[in-house]
Amino acid sequence: MKKKTTIYDIAEKLNLTAATVSRALNNNEKISESTRKLVQETALEMNYEQNTLARALKSGKSYNVGVVVPRMDSNFFASVIRGIEEELYPQGYHVIVCQTHDQENLETGNINSLLNAQVDGILMSISNAKTKNKVFNNLFAKHVPLIFFDRKRDIDGVSSVTIDDFNGAYEATKHLIQQGCKRIAHLSNDRSLEIFKNRYMGYKQALLDHGLECDESLVIETASKVDEGRRITKQFLSMERPPDAIFSSSDFTALGAIQEIKEHGLKIPEDICVVGFSNEPFTRFMELSITSVDQSPIEMGRIAAQVFLEEVNNGKKIKMQKQIVLTPELMVRKSSSKLK
Amino acid sequence: MKKKTTIYDIAEKLNLTAATVSRALNNNEKISESTRKLVQETALEMNYEQNTLARALKSGKSYNVGVVVPRMDSNFFASVIRGIEEELYPQGYHVIVCQTHDQENLETGNINSLLNAQVDGILMSISNAKTKNKVFNNLFAKHVPLIFFDRKRDIDGVSSVTIDDFNGAYEATKHLIQQGCKRIAHLSNDRSLEIFKNRYMGYKQALLDHGLECDESLVIETASKVDEGRRITKQFLSMERPPDAIFSSSDFTALGAIQEIKEHGLKIPEDICVVGFSNEPFTRFMELSITSVDQSPIEMGRIAAQVFLEEVNNGKKIKMQKQIVLTPELMVRKSSSKLK
DNA sequence: TTATATTGGGTAATCGATTGCATAAAAATA
DNA sequence: TATTTTTATGCAATCGATTACCCAATATAA
Secondary structure, X not given: OXXXXXXXXXXXXXXXXXXXXXXXXXXXXXXXXXXXHHHHHHHHXXXXXXXXXXXXXXXXXXXXXXXXXOOOOOHHHHHHHHHHHHHHHHHOOEEEEEEOOOOHHHHHHHHHHHXXXXXXXXXXXXXXXXXXXXXXXHHHHOOOOEEEEOOOOOOOOOEEEEEOHHHHXXXXXXXXXXXXXXXXXXXXXXXXOHHHHHHHHHHHHHHHHOOOOOOHXXXXXXXXXXXXXXXXXXXXXXXXXXXXXXXXXXXXXXXXXXXXHHHOOOOOOOOOEEEOOEOOXXXXXXXXXXXXXXXXXXXXXXXXXXXXXXXXXXXXXXOOOOEEEEOOEEEOOHHHOOOO | OOOOOOHHHHHXXXXXXXXXXXXXXXXXOOOOHHHHHHHHHHHHHOOXXXXXXXXXXXXXXXXXXXXXXXXXXXXXXXXXXXXXXHHHXXXXXXXXEEEOOOOHHHHHHHHHHHHHOOOOEEEEOOOOOOOOHHHHHHHHHOOOOEEXXXXXXXXXOOEEEEEOHHHHHHHHHHHXXXXXXXXXXXXXXXXXXXXXXXXXXXXXXXXXXXXXXXXXXXXXXXXXXXXXXXHHHHHHHOOOOOOOEEEEOOXXXXXXXXXXXXXXXXXXXXXXXXXXXXXXHHHHHOOOOOEEEEOOHXXXXXXXXXXXXXXXXXOOOOOOOXXXXXXXXXXXXXXXXXXX
């Protein structure tokens, strides 16, 4: 096993010092054009590769960023991560992805673990409402930038990239109303998380604006799982006055709802319309395709990454807080297309 | 911003040397019980955290491992990664996930990039048959362990964890035969990748063993995408003698097949049976649930991680090559349940 | 009592790259 | 020609932790 070549090897070969070699490789302007070229060519020849660990130790930058998501096997998060990678890779960063599986201890554990790995920043989507803000203090103390995407929390000095959930929900609900639905239920998620609260608010506002009553018994909160969607929908259907539409803040619960409704012998969209949220691929691929709200995840990831880059490059001098809000898009499909 | 405490700070406070502190923290047996305790308590008090970058530089170990997958928004890969994490996290490792999106240049790019980040090992599922084995030479030269999972390639000295694809396909096909199907088509994928070749072989062997002819025009290779499944199935259905069953080596193409079949007004499973591969969650959640082959991805990930740990801990002394093969399980569901 | 072991811990080099400061040589200016 | 400025490079410390080697003090053996 031949040792890796270091700048010392290059220096020795060229009768220079490591310092000069280092500068030449970094295109330091204090180095003459000729030696710079010479060094760079020799480096190439000798198959030199920078030791990132040494660079990291000296500079205090690891060129790793942590990404914390509830799970990565949803198209939404996978796409956000893809967007982040697309933006960060060309800058020499690597991405360490951690899944929390919605467990609070994993959430705090992951953050500390990433911190311990000396990441240069953390991009995250909060999964658990119970996670204390205190967890982030470690981050702040170490001046490690934190950027929220999608599921954010309002913390002073922390930037975020989200979509306009209120508006997305508003449009979705309005669409249902325009289809003639009068009694629209809402399959909600943990509303101590902003996004779900906002979707709920948007839903409510749309009802109000169109003169429909807002029956709180038609709003039920649950986990974003297919089976949960089924369970709650069963409850809906057993009401004296069951809903004629369901607006779900998750595609997975929307899917469960559809299964349950069909099992009850009801027709979609004729008897009940269903709208989901996130535009997961399966909503498009189902035989009965599902209307959903697209969140442009790749762009969300890219922008989050850009905000991160701005913050690290600002070098702690400037404390900035950006709140970027993207506009969602309603994708109308069969599950809610009552009218021709 | 208070500086991080280092072992020097602790040393100074206790009137010791950094060496002693380091040893005490690492439970070196050359340190007396009393000072060891003293140091460890003081470290705790002073909020000491090891600088992983320094440790990495000195030891040459980054405690990062790279995981390269075609994509991570499939439940299969996400679950494998989860298994890997579960095994590696407790050992202090972090996981850097890279997606290749089936692009060759991304595949080689990712490997080099991970190498550059000085990962201690790479676990990967090959995505592109065109990727030259040459790419791995860099790995070998640096003695970075490489472990294949699922999609492997036969390379001397490289361990792998896979399932018995041949057997999985054999059982799936046998099941179709037992349901009375006589003309079974095979939606295949790139057979220059072992797993797909093996699935094809298992399919073929099952036909042979049960006295059915193997019509090569019923075997078509395509990408693992829903739309591709549709496209090929359309071809199948337009044949003079269309198949009465489709065994797909991917759940996604199986889904496409189902859509197309229904659109043609045919009934599943009465007219045509369909079986997929991977046991993606949606196969279970579809109204018409899809029979599929489970690959126990979490276990696959865990085992791959264990193999990696064995290899690094063996410290390059022993060169070992393990080939671990898990047994798949056929999950029979509606899409192929012709018989009561 | 003297010689030998053992225990506990210090010294200093090392991992590879970066960078503030110093300086010789070359160029520009007086 | 003498002096100042500029240019190109070297010197050495530094980032924080680890470890081979050395040595004093105590314990054990002869």
